[in-house]
Amino acid sequence: MTQEKINLQHINFKFYIEENPDIDFENFNPVFQTWIQEKLTDELMIDVADYLHVPSGPGMLLVGFEADYSMDNTQGRWGLRYNRKAVMEGSNQEKLKHCFKQSIEACERLKSNKTFDGKLKFNTQELEFFINDRGVAPNTSKISKIVESELEKFFQKLWEDFELISHEDKRQRLGFNLKTKNFKSLD
Numbered sequence: 001m002t003q004e005k006i007n008l009q010h011i012n013f014k015f016y017i018e019e020n021p022d023i024d025f026e027n028f029n030p031v032f033q034t035w036i037q038e039k040l041t042d043e044l045m046i047d048v049a050d051y052l053h054v055p056s057g058p059g060m061l062l063v064g065f066e067a068d069y070s071m072d073n074t075q076g077r078w079g080l081r082y083n084r085k086a087v088m089e090g091s092n093q094e095k096l097k098h099c100f101k102q103s104i105e106a107c108e109r110l111k112s113n114k115t116f117d118g119k120l121k122f123n124t125q126e127l128e129f130f131i132n133d134r135g136v137a138p139n140t141s142k143i144s145k146i147v148e149s150e151l152e153k154f155f156q157k158l159w160e161d162f163e164l165i166s167h168e169d170k171r172q173r174l175g176f177n178l179k180t181k182n183f184k185s186l187d
Contacts, residue, residue, distance in 0.1 A: 004142075004146055005146070006092070006136070006137060006143060006146050006147060006150075007092070007136065008092045008095050008096065008131065008136070008137070008147070008150065009084075009087055009088065009095075009131070009133060009136045010083075010084060010085065010131055010132040010133040010136060011082075011084045011095060011096065011099040011129070011131065011132075012081060012082065012083045012084070012099075012128075012129065012130045012131070012132050012175075013081070013082050013099055013100055013103040013127060013128070013129055014072060014079045014080065014081040014082075014103075014127060014128040014129075015079050015080050015103060015104075015107050015122045015123065015124075015127050016077050016078065016079035016122070016123045016126055016127070016128075017078045017079055017080075017120060017121065017122055017123065018121040018122065018123050022119060023116060023119055023120060025052055025059060025060060025071060025078075026050075026052065026060075027115050027116070028059070028060035028071045029048050029050055029060055030115070031110070031113055031115055032045075032048045032060060032062040032069070033048055035062060035069075035109075036048070036062070040109060041064070041067075041069075041102070041105075041106070042102070043064045043065065043066040043067050043102075044064055044065040044066065045062055045063070045064045045065075046063050046064055046065060047062075047063045048060065048061065048062055048063070049061040049063060055073075056073055056074055056075060056076050057072075057073060057074065058070050058072055058073075058074070058081075059071040059072050059073045059078070064085075065085075065086065066084065066085060066086040067082060067083060067084045067085055067086070067099075067102065068081075068082075068083040068085060069081070069082055069083075069106050070083070079122070079123075079128075080103065080106055080107050080110060080122065082099060082102050082103040082106060083132055084098075084099050084102075085132075092150045093150070093153065093154055096150065096151070096154045097154070100154075100158075107122045125179060125180055125181055126177065126178065126179050126180075127177070127178050128175060128176075128177050128178075129151065129175055129176050129177075129178065130167065130172075130173045130174060130175025130176070131147065131173060131174050131175065132173060133173075134173060134174075137173075137174040138174065139167065139170050139171075139172060139173060139174040139175075140170075143174060144166055144174060147174060147176075148164055148166065148176065151164055151176060151178075152164065155178060155180075159180040159182050160182045161180060161181065161182055162178055162179065162180035162182075163178070163179045163180070164176045164177075164178055165177045165178075165179070
């Protein structure tokens, strides 16, 4: 029996920050504004929206045409979220690599920004992944196994040892948390 295929779209990665450093999250607004003005991403960035007033919400959102970036506080954990909105061509592995690379580059750009004076650090041992489209990837056991197989294939290139933990609550979008101790760079 051949395993079914899925065309992964609307990929999200979230890299958590280490603890809650002494950072004024309002500072992400001018930093993200600079990303627009200086065209610091490969995607077209349009605007910045401040949702810091929303408890456990999207935080500070950099709105783009192809993708959004945000300093996100969903589930009470701050981190950089990359949300690919536009449909992508290519294999699932190519799409995962593109979205992961965009996420890593954004983390590096933020971490090295002088505004945060070296206080912003990202946890490289844990991240969240989910598909932001229930039509593409309904949170069912069957689809979850297919996506998990794609993720395992992708993450084996990055980590020697990792654990994928499925979002068990079927009311959530299809997703996984990944934990590892051996982060390797993406080449």
